[in-house]
Amino acid sequence: MEEGKLVVAGPLGKNDQQYRGIFILNNISTMEEAQELLDTDPAINNGLLAYDIFTWYGSAALPEYLPFSDKIWKLNP
Numbered sequence: 383m384e385e386g387k388l389v390v391a392g393p394l395g396k397n398d399q400q401y402r403g404i405f406i407l408n409n410i411s412t413m414e415e416a417q418e419l420l421d422t423d424p425a426i427n428n429g430l431l432a433y434d435i436f437t438w439y440g441s442a443a444l445p446e447y448l449p450f451s452d453k454i455w456k457l458n459p
Contacts, residue, residue, distance in 0.1 A: 385409075387419060389445050402431065406438070408445050 390406040410416045416435050425431040 386445065390447060401434075405433075406440070406444065 386409050387407055388405060389408045391403065393403045394401050405420065407416055407419065410419070413435055420426055420433050420435075423431075426433060
């Protein structure tokens with residue numbers, strides 16, 4: 383997150399693919415870079431979870447989500 387590569391991470395609801403969560407990454411140049419970053423996650427690194435990588439295009443404002451959510455949580459825990 384400090385490097386600006388992780389925008390959002392969190393659980394997913396029930397779905398047909400049985401995916402448990404999602405990472406939305408930013409400032410990643412290649413699929414290999416995304417794989418290297420994901421492989422640093424302890425749950426992935428220890429074989430507890432696996433991942434699929436998809437290209438996704440969303441709002442340019444999405445990277446502002448985490449800084450503002452931190453401010454809101456500090457004001458209203």
